[in-house]
Amino acid sequence: MKLTKVLAVLIGMLVLACSSAAPVPAEPTPDIDATVEAKVAQERAVDATVQAKVSGTLSASEAKTPSTTQAACKLTGGETVQSGWTGEDTGNNSCNSCFCTDGVLGCTKMACPAHLALSRDCSLDNQYCNSEGGDETSTRLIGLGWNKPTSVQTTYLRTSDLSDDSVRVVEDGIRAGEDYLGSYGPLRVYVIGTDVEAAHIVAMDFCSWAYGGVNGDNYEYCLESDQGVEIREIAEYAGSNAFAQHSRELETPNQSFVIGNPLQFESGLGSRIAIHEYVHIYQNANKVDENDFGLPLWLEEGSAEFLALYLSQEEGWADFRMAMAEALESAKDLQERHPGIGIQDIETSESRDALQSICDCTGMLQYETGQWATAWLVNRTSLDIFYKSYIPDIVDLGGHGSFEKHFGLTVQEFYGEFDEFMSSSTGNQLAILPIP
Numbered sequence: 001m002k003l004t005k006v007l008a009v010l011i012g013m014l015v016l017a018c019s020s021a022a023p024v025p026a027e028p029t030p031d032i033d034a035t036v037e038a039k040v041a042q043e044r045a046v047d048a049t050v051q052a053k054v055s056g057t058l059s060a061s062e063a064k065t066p067s068t069t070q071a072a073c074k075l076t077g078g079e080t081v082q083s084g085w086t087g088e089d090t091g092n093n094s095c096n097s098c099f100c101t102d103g104v105l106g107c108t109k110m111a112c113p114a115h116l117a118l119s120r121d122c123s124l125d126n127q128y129c130n131s132e133g134g135d136e137t138s139t140r141l142i143g144l145g146w147n148k149p150t151s152v153q154t155t156y157l158r159t160s161d162l163s164d165d166s167v168r169v170v171e172d173g174i175r176a177g178e179d180y181l182g183s184y185g186p187l188r189v190y191v192i193g194t195d196v197e198a199a200h201i202v203a204m205d206f207c208s209w210a211y212g213g214v215n216g217d218n219y220e221y222c223l224e225s226d227q228g229v230e231i232r233e234i235a236e237y238a239g240s241n242a243f244a245q246h247s248r249e250l251e252t253p254n255q256s257f258v259i260g261n262p263l264q265f266e267s268g269l270g271s272r273i274a275i276h277e278y279v280h281i282y283q284n285a286n287k288v289d290e291n292d293f294g295l296p297l298w299l300e301e302g303s304a305e306f307l308a309l310y311l312s313q314e315e316g317w318a319d320f321r322m323a324m325a326e327a328l329e330s331a332k333d334l335q336e337r338h339p340g341i342g343i344q345d346i347e348t349s350e351s352r353d354a355l356q357s358i359c360d361c362t363g364m365l366q367y368e369t370g371q372w373a374t375a376w377l378v379n380r381t382s383l384d385i386f387y388k389s390y391i392p393d394i395v396d397l398g399g400h401g402s403f404e405k406h407f408g409l410t411v412q413e414f415y416g417e418f419d420e421f422m423s424s425s426t427g428n429q430l431a432i433l434p435i436p
């Protein structure tokens with residue numbers, strides 16, 4: 001079977017597994033880590049694709065490197081495997097199963113939160129790790145206003161088989177996020193229906209937007225082998241998945257967000273997912289130095305979901321308090337099942353990778369427990385300080401510096417305080433929640 005075919009089938013299975021809109025056929029589950037992730041809540045599955053894209057893009061660009069006579073593949077962590085090899089990837093992508101075919105590494109696309117895109121390169125070759133390179137990128141991005149609100153309005157594109165209603169669901173969510181956080185990007189949002197030819201046309205726009213025009217170096221590759229394929233697959237499988245793209249390297253950097261038709265979700269959920277993803281756009285706008293600590297991994301998802309729920313409550317799309325109470329129950333249940341394991345174990349993607357082999361708990365630590373870590377920090381300060389001071393100040397002060405400045409304690413000290421909080425009574429815990 002051709003690689004693309006294998007990938008398509010795998011992705012198809014994942015998309016089916018992720019969709020709760022339609023009954024999932026009782027097929028034998030593929031024996032891959034991905035299915036574990038696929039069992040989690042729908043919005044998490046959507047988000048998983050987004051995260052996976054980060055490492056997916058990196059793997060893909062590596063596959064482009066002309067292979068020598070040896071049809072070997074290089075794993076994400078830098079190891080070389082021979083053609084025909086099957087197994088788990090390493091490094092940032094170690095939660096995915098891969099196979100090597102003739103120099104091309106194909107992998108499942110589940111969430112291995114790619115905390116630092118460059119950290120992988122660092123492990124391969126130290127020349128990418130010197131601070132000069134990082135400073136240069138930071139200076140360039142800051143000079144281009146990457147971390148500042150843009151006056152360019154977010155644009156929306158949909159496939160021709162969808163109506164404006166589909167776009168409106170996403171637009172409502174993005175707008176709620178923009179109203180609170182400000183407009184970052186420039187951002188273009190793509191909503192994909194089920195017409196593959198229409199999706200191809202949208203994919204052409206995406207590849208041009210995200211890769212510097214139709215004459216850009218990676219335009220064709222994007223269209224035929226990378227996200228273009230993924231966009232067409234969303235249409236082919238009526239996928240509910242989504243991904244984001246942060247094109248920092250462009251002369252005029254921009255961001256994009258692609259999502260399957262949100263009308264297939266229960267009412268309100270499509271908009272809530274859009275807010276969650278918009279928080280990631282915002283987090284990435286405030287990430288200029290890949291070598292900095294930045295947001296600890298346990299805050300990336302937790303803070304995205306916390307704000308999505310909070311703003312959704314204001315819009316009538318979700319019950320913030322109920323959702324947080326449910327998250328608390330799950331987080332406490334996890335704590336009972338795995339005493340001694342906590343968010344401190346998933347501070348970076350490397351530590352998360354190590355934990356992955358010990359328990360099936362990294363997703364819940366990132367989401368449910370991370371939502372409560374966010375709640376604790378918001379309660380210590382305020383919603384505005386958390387989102388509008390702590391996150392943007394990471395650019396100038398670094399992840400640790402901004403954390404200490406705004407929360408008045410080190411990340412290490414926070415772990416102790418949070419541990420104590422998590423072992424107090426449910427009543428005390430729920431009492432810290434802000435009221436939207």
Ligand SMILES: [Zn+2]
Pocket residue numbers: 047276280300301304
């Ligand atoms: Zn997310």
